[in-house]
Amino acid sequence: MQFSVTVLGSNSALPTSERYPTAQILNVSERFFLIDCGEGTQMQLRKNHIRFTRINHIFISHLHGDHCFGLMGLISTLGLLGRTADLHIYGHGDLERIFQPQLDYFCREMAYKVVFHVVNTGVSEVVYEDNKVLVTSIPLKHRIPTCGYLFQERQSDNHIIKEQIDFYQIPVKSIAGIKKGADFTTESGELIPNQILTIPGPAPRSYAFCSDTKYAESIVPLIKDVDLLYHEATFLSVDEKLAAKTFHSTARQAAHIAKLANAKQLIIGHFSTRYKDLSLFEKEAATVFANTSIAKEGCEFVVPYQTK
Secondary structure (H helix, E strand, O other): OOEEEEEEEOEOOOOOOOOOEOEEEEEEOOEEEEEEEOOOHHHHHHHOOOOHHHEEEEEOOOOOHHHOOOHHHHHHHHHHOOOOOOEEEEEOOHHHHHHHHHHHHHOOOOOOOEEEEEOOOOOOOEEEEOOOEEEEEEEOOOOOOOEEEEEEEOOOOOEEOHHHHHHOOOOHHHHHHHHOOOOEEOOOOOEEOHHHHEEOOOEOOEEEEEOOOOOOHHHHHHHOOOOEEEEEOOEOHHHHHHHHHOOOOEHHHHHHHHHHHOOOEEEEEOEOOOOOOOHHHHHHHHOOOOOEEEOOOOOEEEOOOEOO
């Protein structure tokens, strides 16, 4: 099953002719989650052939414009496309206060409902869950209340060994329970332990989105052993003082977080417009954490199944 991140926007503050403000799509087993919604997000969705109707949940890290200015336009477009299913938006409590007057003015006749979910950006807590994924907030250190999000795939059921079905003459009605861990009793009364009948399902995968933040080791325990980590890297180390002043991180600092967290792969983004050569970010981060990639519009990062 798919577990992948598509970068829609990688820039900070301002859009450029080549880079859009922050936005990403996470696909977890064909459930599409939009993470941040900078200006131009719906254009990027079209360019990347992602159907708007597949998005039911949007997670906003904080209320700086480069992370949410695209939201109102997307909401309106969904209405024009005839959407009827509820749209769920997660973020700071001010999100509804800011957007509800716009919805009341521009979208009075919209056929679907926008449901706002308040996220306490100061604590780590579960903000969404279903039978495929669990989403937990990650408190970050920025100039305004900000949080990242950890997406964790649910553990899948065990896989039943086909040969054992025939050998023990297991009826179809018993298979679902065995996959979930049940033992099996044969017609003769023999108890067959589950571990003989099944093999474990693949290890669940995870993705951590760490938006605007200064260097903060406090997030490391929350993202420990994550498969794929996105961490902002607005500046290069030559501008480390500016990064600290503006509550942002450098590429090297992002790499340090990835190393401390034992992440398997790091994506860095949210680049300042002052830099034209983004390869410098990748080179700087790679001196600390080798498996680093830079976020580029249209890039897809697929997380494969890991063996246990």
